[in-house]
Amino acid sequence: MKIVKKEILTDNPGAKVSRMEVVSPDIAEKVKPGQFVVLMVSPEGERIPLTVVDTNRQKGTISLIFQEAGLTTKLLGRLKEGDSLYALAGPLGHPTEIKNYDKVILVGGGVGIAEIYPVARAFKQAGNQVTTILGARTKELLILEEELKAASDKFYITTDDGSYGKKGFTTDVLSELLKEDKYGLVYAVGPIPMMQKVAQATQNFKVKTIVSLNALMVDATGMCGCCRVDVGGETKFSCVDGPEFDASLVDWDGLIKRNRIYMDKEKHICNLTIK
Amino acid sequence: MKKEPIKVKELAAAKRVNSFDEVVSGYIEEEALAEAARCLQCKNPVCISGCPVGIDIKKFIYHITKKDYKAAYFTIREKNDFPSICGRVCPAEYQCRKACVLSKKGLPFASAESINIHFLERFSGDYGMKNDLEISSQKNDKFSKFKVAVVGSGPAGICCAGELARSGIKVVVFESLHKTGGVLRYGIPSFRLPRDILDFEIDYLKKMGVEFIPNFIVGKAKTLDELSSEGYSAVFLGLGAGIPSFLGIKGENLCNVYSANEFLTRVNLMSAYKFPEFHTPVNIGKHVVVIGGGNTAMDAVRVALRLQKMNGIEPDASIFYRRTENELPARRLEIEHAKEEGVNFKFLVKPEEFIGDEKGFVKKIRCLKCELGEPDESGRRRPVPVKGSDFEADCDMAVIATGLKANQLLTKVTPDLKIDKYGDVVVNPETMETSIRGVFAGGDIVGGEGTVIEAMGMAKKASQAMLKYLSEKSI
Numbered sequence: 028m029k030i031v032k033k034e035i036l037t038d039n040p041g042a043k044v045s046r047m048e049v050v051s052p053d054i055a056e057k058v059k060p061g062q063f064v065v066l067m068v069s070p071e072g073e074r075i076p077l078t079v080v081d082t083n084r085q086k087g088t089i090s091l092i093f094q095e096a097g098l099t100t101k102l103l104g105r106l107k108e109g110d111s112l113y114a115l116a117g118p119l120g121h122p123t124e125i126k127n128y129d130k131v132i133l134v135g136g137g138v139g140i141a142e143i144y145p146v147a148r149a150f151k152q153a154g155n156q157v158t159t160i161l162g163a164r165t166k167e168l169l170i171l172e173e174e175l176k177a178a179s180d181k182f183y184i185t186t187d188d189g190s191y192g193k194k195g196f197t198t199d200v201l202s203e204l205l206k207e208d209k210y211g212l213v214y215a216v217g218p219i220p221m222m223q224k225v226a227q228a229t230q231n232f233k234v235k236t237i238v239s240l241n242a243l244m245v246d247a248t249g250m251c252g253c254c255r256v257d258v259g260g261e262t263k264f265s266c267v268d269g270p271e272f273d274a275s276l277v278d279w280d281g282l283i284k285r286n287r288i289y290m291d292k293e294k295h296i297c298n299l300t301i302k
Numbered sequence: 303m304k305k306e307p308i309k310v311k312e313l314a315a316a317k318r319v320n321s322f323d324e325v326v327s328g329y330i331e332e333e334a335l336a337e338a339a340r341c342l343q344c345k346n347p348v349c350i351s352g353c354p355v356g357i358d359i360k361k362f363i364y365h366i367t368k369k370d371y372k373a374a375y376f377t378i379r380e381k382n383d384f385p386s387i388c389g390r391v392c393p394a395e396y397q398c399r400k401a402c403v404l405s406k407k408g409l410p411f412a413s414a415e416s417i418n419i420h421f422l423e424r425f426s427g428d429y430g431m432k433n434d435l436e437i438s439s440q441k442n443d444k445f446s447k448f449k450v451a452v453v454g455s456g457p458a459g460i461c462c463a464g465e466l467a468r469s470g471i472k473v474v475v476f477e478s479l480h481k482t483g484g485v486l487r488y489g490i491p492s493f494r495l496p497r498d499i500l501d502f503e504i505d506y507l508k509k510m511g512v513e514f515i516p517n518f519i520v521g522k523a524k525t526l527d528e529l530s531s532e533g534y535s536a537v538f539l540g541l542g543a544g545i546p547s548f549l550g551i552k553g554e555n556l557c558n559v560y561s562a563n564e565f566l567t568r569v570n571l572m573s574a575y576k577f578p579e580f581h582t583p584v585n586i587g588k589h590v591v592v593i594g595g596g597n598t599a600m601d602a603v604r605v606a607l608r609l610q611k612m613n614g615i616e617p618d619a620s621i622f623y624r625r626t627e628n629e630l631p632a633r634r635l636e637i638e639h640a641k642e643e644g645v646n647f648k649f650l651v652k653p654e655e656f657i658g659d660e661k662g663f664v665k666k667i668r669c670l671k672c673e674l675g676e677p678d679e680s681g682r683r684r685p686v687p688v689k690g691s692d693f694e695a696d697c698d699m700a701v702i703a704t705g706l707k708a709n710q711l712l713t714k715v716t717p718d719l720k721i722d723k724y725g726d727v728v729v730n731p732e733t734m735e736t737s738i739r740g741v742f743a744g745g746d747i748v749g750g751e752g753t754v755i756e757a758m759g760m761a762k763k764a765s766q767a768m769l770k771y772l773s774e775k776s777i
Contacts, residue, residue, distance in 0.1 A: 053523040067480060073572070073581045074480075098581055114480035116517040245572065245582070246488075248478055248519065248711055251564035252546045257555055262548060267711070281555055284662025288557040292583040299578050 028112040031088060036170045043095045044138055044170055045104055046080070052087030054079070054117045060145035061123030061239065061271055064089070065247035067114035068102045075099050076244045076266070078142040078216075079118065092141035092170070097293050101301050119247050120270045123237075125149045128211025129156065132204060133179075134197045134225055136162040136217025140170050142239055143216050147178040150214075156180045158210075160200045162221065166191035198224045205232040212237065215274065219283055226274035236274040240265050243286060257281050307414055308337040310421050315642040319611045322492045322575065325639055326390070326421075334425040338366035341417050344403055349419060352401030355759040357381045359398055359419055366422060375430035378423060379437055381762070383464045386431050386499050387457075388755050389424025391490060393597070393633045397755075411634055431502055439510070441470035444776045450768065451476060451534040453520045453712065456484020458540030458745025458757040460507060465765035466538075467510045471772070474534075475507075476518045478711070481571060484542055485746075486754070488571035489563070491601050493608075494636075521712035526719075526741060535775060536740045536768050539727060540761060543746035544709025548702055549593065553656030556664040558585050562594070562602045562703035569605050575612065586613055587699025591667055593653055594703030595623040600636040602701040603645050620646035620695075622653060624672055624685035648695075650674070652687050656700060667697035706751055713747075726750055734764035735771070742768055 032048035054064060063078045081090035095104045106112070123146050131150050135143040140161050151157045159179035163169040164187045176182050183200045184192025193200060198221070201213070205228070213236040215225040222238045229236040242254035242265035249267035256263055257278035263269060311327040312318075318325050329337065347360035357378050365374035378385045395412040398419045399405060405416035429435075448471045452459045455477040463473045481487055483500050508514065520529065526537060546561035548554050565584065568574040572582035590610070592603040599621060607619040621640070623630060626649045630637055641647070650672040657666040671691035674683035708725030720728040720737035727736055727743040734742045744760030746752060 053518070057523060071573070071580045114517050116478060116480075116519055116523075118522055119519070245564060245567055246479060249545050249709065250488075251567050252548070252561040253564050255548075255555055262550075262555060264545070267545075278555075281662070285555065285557055287661075288585065288663075289583045292577065292585075296578040296581060296583070 028115045030106055030108055030110050030112070031086070033106070033108050036092065037168050039167050042164075042168050043104060044092065044168075045095070046090060046092045047103075047106070048083070048088045048090050049112060049115065050086075050088050051115055054115070055082045055084050055087050055089050058082055058089060058118035059122035060125065060149040062118040062120050063247075063270060064091070064115055064117030065119060065244065066103075066112050066116075068099060068106065069113050072102065072113060073099045074114070074245055074247060076119070076247050078239070080141045080144055092138065094138040098296050098300055101297070119266060123149065123214070123271060125153050127154045130158065130208065130210045131155045131212040131214060132158045132160065132201060132210050134160045134162070134201060134213065134215035134217065134221070135175070136197055136215075136221040137164075137168070138170070139217035139221070140175065143214065144171055144174055144178065146214060147175055151178050151180075155211075158204065159183070160185065160197045162186070162197035162217065163191075164188065196224065197221060198228045201225060202228050205229065205234065210234050219279060219286070222274060223279040226277065226279070230275060237271050238274040238277065239270045240272060240277070240282065241286075242270075242282065243288065256285070305336075305340050307340065307418060308333045310418065312639075315639075315644070318493065319608055319617070319643050322608065324496045325493050326635075328428060329421050329425045334366055334422060335369070337418050338363045338422055340404075341367070342403065349398045349402045349417070352398040353381075354397065354753070354756045355381045355762060357398075357423070362426060363417070363419070363422055366426065371426060371429040372433070372435060374426040375435050376437070378426055379430070382755070382758065383461050383762075384457075384503055384758065385423050385427025387427075387486065387495065387503060388758070389420050389427050390495050390499070391753075392420050392423075392755050393753055394420035395634050410628060431499070437468065439468045439470065443470070445470045445769070445772060446472075447776070448472065448535045448772050449474065449533050450536045450538065451520070451529050452538045452540060454484055454540035454542055454745070455482040455504075455514060456540055456542050456745060456757070457486060457754040458542075458761040459484065459538065460504065461758040461761035462538045462540060462744065462765045462768075463512045464507055464510065465762060466768060467507065467512045469769055472511065472513075474513045474515060476520050477514060477516045478519045479571065480516050482514050482516060484540070488567045489598065489601070491566070491570055491605050493604070494601065519711060521715045526712075526716055526738065530740070536742065536771060538761070538764055538768065539712065539736070539741065539743040539747060540745045540757070541709045541712055541727075541743070541747040543706035543751050544711065545707040546702070547705045547707055549653060549704065551653060551655055553658055553664065554702075556656050556658040557662050558587060558664050558699040559656055560699070560701045562592075562598045562701050563706070565602055565701045566598070566605065569609070575609060584609070585699060586610060586615065587697070588615055588618060589696040590619040590699045590701070591622050591695065591697040592620065592701045592703055593622050594705075595621065595625070595630040595632060596703065596705075597632045597636055599703035600632045600640050602703050604636075604640055604643060606699070606701065607643055607645060617644050618646070619644075620648055622648050622651050622667075622669065624650065624652050625674065625682060626650060629682045650685065652685060654692065656697070657694070663698065664700055665696070665698055666694050667700060668692055668694050706746070708750075709747060724750060733767035734760055735767060740771060
């Protein structure tokens with residue numbers, strides 16, 4: 028659980044993203060693309076899920092990438108190389124189903140870009156033609172550009188403000204691509220509004236669309252149901268049934284609301300604790 | 303002259319709702335002696351038949367009457383490793399106390415006249431704990447070469463671990479959460495089971511050489527096959543019940559509708575009642591409705607009421623139950639305590655829908671009234687909803703405590719492990735061995751939800767079979 032390497036990927040007001048390499052030989056040995064771990068920074072801390080971005084089996088380490096959003100990710104961001112996490116368990120959730128779809132499109136937005144990186148490499152390895160679309164608010168917030176470029180056959184960048192790549196949203200590029208060619212799968216991870224837009228964009232093209240959801244969790248092992256989400260009219264637990272689901276079936280409105288359940292308390296504790 | 307049962311001292315309701323301090327104080331020596339003296343020492347002690355692990359109740363109570371508390375403690379320990387825990391959480395009124403000849407017959411649970419066996423057990427257990435009474439290990443050289451893995455550190459897991467460690471086996475307990483104890487830690491609130499009791503029992507196991515590895519998910523981080531190739535000669539699965547049941551009604555995924563597991567885990571395991579000192583939040587409503595009638599429901603409603611008090615909210619916490627008070631499956635003591643603390647009970651109601659506000663938070667619950675119909679397969683009269691009897695009640699927080707389904711984390715990734723249609727692990731009832739040779743199981747993962755003592759009973763049986771299995775292996 029020792030942090031052997033820490034790197035700040037972007038440091039902008041309201042959007043600080045870091046990468047950490049953490050010792051955990053058992054998880055490193057087992058984790059597959061799409062799976063996550065649950066961690067605690069301190070004994071008083073929360074349990075939060077984070078997707079595993081990369082592994083180094085020789086060193087027995089896993090890499091995690093996180094944006095400082097709430098208290099726990101801010102405290103995590105304060106840890107330095109040599110520090111240890113208080114708790115780390117996994118791997119959790121179903122791995123991404125990796126097979127040959129011929130052509131796949133991966134859409135990553137914000138810190139969600141980190142989560143599509145291992146998936147992109149796995150699809151590439153499975154013989155897919157991988158098209159990647161990355162989206163960020165502005166150029167400085169873009170992460171893992173080189174890594175994903177290397178893992179992709181075709182590569183697009185969009186920024187909301189046009190400071191880099193194409194001005195606009197990932198879904199603009201996605202719609203154009205879908206009009207021009209046939210794809211076996213669209214895989215998207217990012218802020219909920221982005222994933223929701225992806226789901227809308229792909230609906231007309233009848234292309235299988237998978238999203239990885241970032242629901243709130245406590246134990247993350249199926250015990251509490253905090254992360255439940257309505258998928259196709261059925262209640263599913265993101266932790267053990269997901270975290271990936273068919274985008275066309277997700278009740279986005281419900282998910283957005285559930286993710287805001289502790290917003291007041293989160294603000295309060297951040298104000299108290301983070302000076 | 304018939305002697306009156308000795309009442310146990312308790313914290314006053316008005317005081318205890320402001321804290322998570324233990325409610326029941328337990329007998330002092332004089333009280334234990336007086337209660338033990340009521341025991342008739344029957345020739346045919348039927349109370350023992352009511353104990354899931356067959357504690358020699360007559361004998362341990364006799365020892366108490368002779369002030370030989372040490373002997374009382376060791377008598378219980380022959381069958382039950384954790385008397386301080388079971389004396390606090392056992393539903394004795396459905397078990398030994400119901401069988402006691404002094405109890406009025408024909409009731410679903412023991413009447414007040416029956417001997418307070420659970421309080422005497424607790425007295426003996428606490429005596430043993432305070433005086434550091436140790437069970438001598440029967441270390442056997444033929445076992446010392448073996449290493450056994452126990453999966454899960456709940457009641458079944460720690461019981462099995464203790465039994466095996468005493469025979470000289472190296473035991474490693476794997477726990478998926480960051481703290482040990484399983485449901486005893488995340489489920490049962492500290493006002494029923496103080497954490498120092500649990501910590502004492504777990505530390506005791508550690509002193510005996512049991513190793514605990516938290517944050518380790520067997521099945522995910524390592525498979526059973528891998529454990530066996532790493533030198534574990536046998537495995538015990540105390541996986542517990544896992545997935546909370548929901549009602550399948552409209553509005554169930556609204557904010558502030560919790561499963562009992564989530565609500566209790568936030569408060570008990572993550573210490574959300576100490577937010578923001580502890581970082582895990584929990585919301586607390588002005589009108590809390592807990593659905594269900596078991597011990598978990600009682601725990602949840604009493605925790606909710608305490609959180610209301612501790613946050614300056616006028617307490618309004620209710621149990622909504624489909625049947626009547628007589629059918630409530632919870633311990634009678636918990637029901638009494640809940641009433642004393644001001645919990646409302648609404649019987650014969652069946653939730654139909656949660657109604658939310660524009661932000662997605664629950665604000666009302668719609669229910670149907672019920673009547674009791676014919677008995678169902680459980681022998682209890684079935685609640686029959688009355689058409690058109692809909693009513694709405696204020697509810698800005700709900701806790702669903704209607705049971706759990708099997709924990710599937712391990713079974714889903716272990717295809718050789720035979721499970722039944724409920725997802726529970728299938729075992730040979732004589733040995734608790736699963737479909738995989740050398741892999742045993744007990745507790746809620748076998749046969750569904752039960753009590754702490756039932757889990758321990760299964761674990762004890764499994765540990766005996768495991769010793770036999772290992773001794774055959776060592777030849």
